[in-house]
Structure formats: structure tokens, C-alpha cells
Amino acid sequence: MGIMTATGPDTGASIAAIGSLDELYAFLSDHAYEALWTMENALTRQPVTTMRPYIWRYRQVRDLIMRAGDLISVAEADRRVLAFRNPGFSGRELARATDTLWAAVQMVLPGEAAPPHRHTPSALRFIIEGEGAYTIVDGARVQMEAGDFLITPNWSWHEHGHDGAGAVIWLDGLDSPMVSTLRQMFAEFEGAPQSKTHVYSDVLRSGYVEPSWMDRAVFSTLVWKLDDTLRAIEELRGEQGDPYDDVIVEYRNPQTGGPALPTMSAFMQLLRPGAKTWAHRQTSSTVYHVVRGTGYSVLDGQRFEWEPGDTFAVPTWVSHAHANPTSGDALLFSFSDEPAVRALGLYREQKAA
Numbered sequence: 646m647g648i649m650t651a652t653g654p655d656t657g658a659s660i661a662a663i664g665s666l667d668e669l670y671a672f673l674s675d676h677a678y679e680a681l682w683t684m685e686n687a688l689t690r691q692p693v694t695t696m697r698p699y700i701w702r703y704r705q706v707r708d709l710i711m712r713a714g715d716l717i718s719v720a721e722a723d724r725r726v727l728a729f730r731n732p733g734f735s736g737r738e739l740a741r742a743t744d745t746l747w748a749a750v751q752m753v754l755p756g757e758a759a760p761p762h763r764h765t766p767s768a769l770r771f772i773i774e775g776e777g778a779y780t781i782v783d784g785a786r787v788q789m790e791a792g793d794f795l796i797t798p799n800w801s802w803h804e805h806g807h808d809g810a811g812a813v814i815w816l817d818g819l820d821s822p823m824v825s826t827l828r829q830m831f832a833e834f835e836g837a838p839q840s841k842t843h844v845y846s847d848v849l850r851s852g853y854v855e856p857s858w859m860d861r862a863v864f865s866t867l868v869w870k871l872d873d874t875l876r877a878i879e880e881l882r883g884e885q886g887d888p889y890d891d892v893i894v895e896y897r898n899p900q901t902g903g904p905a906l907p908t909m910s911a912f913m914q915l916l917r918p919g920a921k922t923w924a925h926r927q928t929s930s931t932v933y934h935v936v937r938g939t940g941y942s943v944l945d946g947q948r949f950e951w952e953p954g955d956t957f958a959v960p961t962w963v964s965h966a967h968a969n970p971t972s973g974d975a976l977l978f979s980f981s982d983e984p985a986v987r988a989l990g991l992y993r994e995q996k997a998a
């Protein structure tokens with residue numbers, strides 16, 4: 646095949662020969678143009694998404710991931726991850742729970758190990774059930790038990806293993822749809838640092854004190870224990886609380902003083918017995934996970950009943966209110982793309998009047 650030679654663009658006479666708008670549009674589409682005035686709804690008055698409010702029921706999720714455990718090993722699967730694919734998402738790319746957030750359950754069985762890798766998407770994990778599994782982040786090992794919240798920042802090496810008994814299941818949250826939309830996806834599978842078997846304490850991990858001869862990254866694995874979070878919430882139980890979220894606390898990153906990750910924030914909220922919050926909506930999107938209790942959320946007018954282990958998606962600009970009609974506590978874990986949306990100057994909130 647010969648070298649392609651660029652011929653000069655059609656100009657002058659061929660353009661003068663365009664006799665109608667239809668011919669103009671045909672010419673434009675043949676030559677890599679588009680007329681803005683033919684586009685409908687390029688600018689909408691409010692954020693528009695095809696993503697829908699949706700709930701994945703743990704009764705089914707658990708059965709499915711356990712069944713997957715019978716049928717495929719981590720050695721074969723690399724990671725045994727069942728992603729929540731929003732039914733409003735029709736793209737062929739990576740699944741997503743909202744436009745910007747990946748949510749999934751991951752399971753490891755005793756003796757299994759998911760090999761190390763690192764990637765530009767950041768990850769967070771909330772342990773749903775089990776104990777005895779561990780994660781190694783940049784060589785530092787952290788045990789994982791039910792209720793723990795931990796992060797794997799952008800480009801940190803991570804691998805998972807399990808030397809306890811019984812299945813360990815956790816919720817994964819990643820900003821990968823966002824990272825992929827920005828075409829910033831990189832990953833590496835070889836060259837992970839030698840892992841330490843020592844488990845560093847929170848005081849070293851938080852950066853409160855730091856050994857000057859060691860790489861800071863060794864301590865970057867942050868884990869927040871459920872008991873600590875619950876103690877903080879308990880102290881606040883008697884306070885007024887937030888009318889939209891009741892007694893809500895954000896997981897703050899002690900190394901930065903900011904949100905858990907640059908792109909994602911995470912929260913735990915107590916809906917006290919009888920709590921019924923007011924509705925609001927934000928340009929950020931959120932994934933909720935029910936830790937304890939039963940109740941319901943009203944998402945764009947539709948009522949979704951929930952129970953422990955259920956995960957539900959609140960896409961951008963979806964109005965939401967939560968209720969706990971029972972006499973016991975309800976606890977919701979959630980993560981959102983709010984820090985990324987804020988950093989871009991795009992954050993808006995509308996509160997119900």
C-alpha cells in the first residue's frame with residue numbers, strides 16, 4: 646500500500662455548489678463537522694442522566710457471590726468481584742452504579758489470595774461480613790473485619806488474602822468511571838514492594854508520628870474501625886443532627902485533613918429510631934450501603950425499602966430522604982464523588998422547601 650497523501654480540502658466551488666441545508670448537513674457530517682443548531686438539549690436546565698435510583702438486595706447479592714465462589718476461584722478470576730451495574734447504563738464500557746462511581750462486592754475464601762496490582766482509580770472498601778482477610782497496601786498489611794472502612798489511594802499497590810475461616814465479603818467503591826471518562830486509566834501488575842507482615846498501628850498510619858528513615862507510603866494504609874466510628878456517633882446521639890441526614894459523620898483523612906480520598910468522600914450515618922429526614926438533592930452522586938437496621942429511602946418519589954447489606958445508588962440530582970420507622974437504630978454507610986465535583990466547581994445542592 647502506498648503512502649497516503651492528503652489532498653487539499655474541498656473549498657470554493659464544491660462548497661458554493663451546496664444548494665440546500667440538507668446538502669450542507671451531508672457535507673458537514675462527511676467532513677468532521679457538526680452544526681450546533683441541529684443539536685437538541687445540548688444545554689439542559691438541570692443535570693440529566695440515564696442512571697436510575699436502584700437497589701441491589703443483599704439476600705440476592707450474597708447468594709450470587711457465594712455461588713460464584715463455588716464456580717470460580719480467585720486464582721482463575723484474579724479478583725472475585727461482582728459489580729453493580731446501574732440498569733440505566735447502556736454503555737459498553739466498565740459497569741457503574743452511578744455515572745462516576747463503581748460499586749461492587751468482592752469475596753475471598755480462606756487460603757485465597759488476589760495478586761498485587763496498582764492503578765490510577767482510587768478504591769475504598771467497607772467490610773460487610775467475615776474476618777481473617779487482609780489487604781496489603783504498598784507493602785503494609787491491614788486486617789479486615791466486618792464494619793471496617795479502608796482506602797487504597799490512587800497508584801498504591803494492593804493485594805488481598807485470607808488466612809481465617811469462612812468467606813469474607815466487602816463492598817468496593819472506586820472512582821474508575823470518572824478516571825476512565827477523563828482517559829486517565831493506567832495500571833501495573835508487576836513490581837509490587839515486598840510486603841511486611843507487621844501490622845502498623847493507627848498512630849503510625851495516621852501520620853501522628855513518623856519514622857524519618859522510612860518511606861511514608863508504608864503507612865499510607867488507613868483503616869477506620871467500626872467501633873471507633875460508632876463511639877463518635879454515640880456521643881452525638883443527643884445532638885440535634887442534620888435535618889437531611891440525621892446523625893452523620895464523615896470519614897476524614899488524618900494525613901490530609903480532607904475527605905477520605907481526593908475524589909471520593911465517605912460517611913456513616915445513624916438514623917435514630919423514628920427518624921425521617923427532609924429531601925434534598927446534589928450534583929454529586931452517592932452509593933449507600935445498609936450496615937444495620939431496616940427502613941426506607943424515597944428516591945425521586947419512589948420508595949425503596951432496605952435491610953442490612955443492601956446497596957443503593959443515588960445518581961446525580963436525584964432527590965432523596967431517609968426514614969427509620971422502627972424502634973431500633975439504622976446505620977447507613979455511603980460514599981460519594983462530592984470532592985471531585987466540588988474541585989471542579991460544579992457542586993450544587995437543592996434543599997426541599
Ligand SMILES: [Fe+2]
Binds near residue numbers: 764803
Ligand atoms: Fe485494584
Ligand SMILES: [Fe+2]
Binds near residue numbers: 925965
Ligand atoms: Fe443526602
